[in-house]
Amino acid sequence: SSSNNNNNVVAEEGEKKVFWTVLRFVFGGVFGFHHFYLNRDFQAALWAVSFGGFGIGLLYDLLFLTRYVQIANTMLSNKKLFPFNWNVGTFFFRFLGQVVFGATLRGFFINAIPLDETIGLPHPHVIGAIAGAIGCSYCVVKLGNQSYFSGISYVALLFALIAEAEIFARNCVGEQENLIDALSCNGDAAVAWRVSLMATAGFYIDRYFKLSERYFNANTTVYKQPRSYCRRCLSYSWLVGVFLVLFMSMVFFNVSLVDNDEGGTTTLYKMFLEMIHSQEWEDAMNNIQSLWDYCCEHNDECFNILMKFLEPQSSQLERRFATLGLTPSASIRDLKSAHRQLLAKYHPDRCFEDLCEENYQAVNDAFNFIMAHITE
Numbered sequence: 204s205s206s207n208n209n210n211n212v213v214a215e216e217g218e219k220k221v222f223w224t225v226l227r228f229v230f231g232g233v234f235g236f237h238h239f240y241l242n243r244d245f246q247a248a249l250w251a252v253s254f255g256g257f258g259i260g261l262l263y264d265l266l267f268l269t270r271y272v273q274i275a276n277t278m279l280s281n282k283k284l285f286p287f288n289w290n291v292g293t294f295f296f297r298f299l300g301q302v303v304f305g306a307t308l309r310g311f312f313i314n315a316i317p318l319d320e321t322i323g324l325p326h327p328h329v330i331g332a333i334a335g336a337i338g339c340s341y342c343v344v345k346l347g348n349q350s351y352f353s354g355i356s357y358v359a360l361l362f363a364l365i366a367e368a369e370i371f372a373r374n375c376v377g378e379q380e381n382l383i384d385a386l387s388c389n390g391d392a393a394v395a396w397r398v399s400l401m402a403t404a405g406f407y408i409d410r411y412f413k414l415s416e417r418y419f420n421a422n423t424t425v426y427k428q429p430r431s432y433c434r435r436c437l438s439y440s441w442l443v444g445v446f447l448v449l450f451m452s453m454v455f456f457n458v459s460l461v462d463n464d465e466g467g468t469t470t471l472y473k474m475f476l477e478m479i480h481s482q483e484w485e486d487a488m489n490n491i492q493s494l495w496d497y498c499c500e501h502n503d504e505c506f507n508i509l510m511k512f513l514e515p516q517s518s519q520l521e522r523r524f525a526t527l528g529l530t531p532s533a534s535i536r537d538l539k540s541a542h543r544q545l546l547a548k549y550h551p552d553r554c555f556e557d558l559c560e561e562n563y564q565a566v567n568d569a570f571n572f573i574m575a576h577i578t579e
Contacts, residue, residue, distance in 0.1 A: 219275045224268055232261050237268065241275045244435055245345040248442035249304060252450070256300065263296055298403060301343045305399035309339035309363075313395075315452035319472055335395075336363035340402040347406050358414055362405030366398040520576060523569035535577070542570040 219241055227236040235250030255261035264271070313335035316327045324330070340360040408414070430438070455475075459468040478484055498505035511519070524531050527541045548554065549563040 218279070219272045221269055221272050224272050228261075228264065228268060232264065237264065237271075239435070239439060241271050242435075243271075244439055245442065248439050248446065249342070249346075251439075251443050252446040253304070253307070256304070260300065263300075297347060298407075301346045301403045301406070302396070302399045304346060305339040305343040305402055306395040308342040309335040309398055310395045311446070311449040311453060312338035314457050315449040317452070317456040317472070319456065319470070321476070332367045333364070336360065336367050336398065336402070339363050339395075339399050340405070343399065343402045343406050347403075347410070356406050356409045358409035359402045359405040362408075363398050363402040366401035370394055370397065516576070520573065523572050526565055526569040527573075538570065538573060542566065 224237050224240060227240050231237070233250070233255040235247030235255070237247075238244075238250060239247035250256055250260060253260070256263070313331040316331035316334065317324055318327050318331075337360065340356070340363040343363075344356045344359050455471045457470060459470060460474075514522075521531055524533065527533075527538065527545065529537060529541055533541075545566040546563065549559045549566060551560060551563065554563075
């Protein structure tokens with residue numbers, strides 16, 4: 204009876220199928236679609252921005268897809284979070300993934316903070332170090348609990364912050380005039396690995412000793428049914444967007460590029476500043492302003508020009524043929540004949556009406572336009 208009730212619960216909430224999991228893995232594994240199907244939203248977003256965990260994550264997933272499905276269905280049927288697995292093999296790969304992605308996300312956070320003095324951000328290195336510790340510990344915890352828990356392990360966060368402070372004190376202070384300047388020593392890759400290791404160690408200490416009893420005790424924690432599909436899609440898109448914004452901010456503000464003109468290095472931000480303060484930029488802005496002023500005074504003319512520009516090529520051809528009094532099926536011979544006759548009709552030496560010159564030019568333009576497109 205109890206087994207039947209469990210099966211009914213799974214059926215009501217949507218039992219996860221190995222077939223659909225494999226199908227999503229094959230066609231969307233690089234975007235984390237199989238993790239999303241199994242309600243592991245954070246890991247799905249992480250896979251989307253890292254191309255399947257740099258490829259290594261996909262290989263690991265391939266070996267444990269059926270296990271993932273079993274975990275998801277067990278939680279749905281029992282209404283409790285799946286007990287933590289301390290198996291040596293599983294533990295090793297999980298630990299490795301936590302360290303790698305924790306260090307990567309920490310690097311994104313700390314290097315996404317603009318360091319240029321012209322921006323005026325107060326103590327950017329301090330902000331970057333704190334943001335890096337939060338991002339690193341959040342990633343470590345989410346991967347450690349397979350995205351099924353909400354919130355963050357404060358022990359992991361505390362360990363990450365301690366790692367940041369220890370690095371300042373041991374490697375930087377003494378070489379710099381003050382602690383704020385010393386924070387600039389925290390941007391290299393070796394530091395990111397050390398912070399990630401500390402956050403991961405804090406996570407497992409928290410796990411083993413159940414320091415966050417309410418957070419980690421799978422026997423008393425009720426598994427909550429995931430939010431609606433639409434809200435989960437929005438959450439997935441938001442996470443991917445955050446990762447991309449961090450990456451673009453890092454590239455724009457802090458990644459050094461070779462400056463061919465001076466032989467040194469610069470950033471995209473500095474190149475952008477140089478561009479908007481250049482004479483060429485000022486001239487371009489003046490031209491745009493002049494164009495805007497002209498169109499404000501001649502609304503109809505600018506509107507007609509814009510409509511002609513946006514008009515499909517087929518409609519433009521039909522309109523030009525109509526100017527010559529023909530249809531698009533007319534032959535080249537008919538085109539040339541109509542062109543000669545209309546030029547003779549509207550020639551300034553023979554036509555003395557107000558629109559003759561305008562019609563003469565329109566006939567010429569229509570004929571040249573048609574011939575150019577027929578030739579193409």
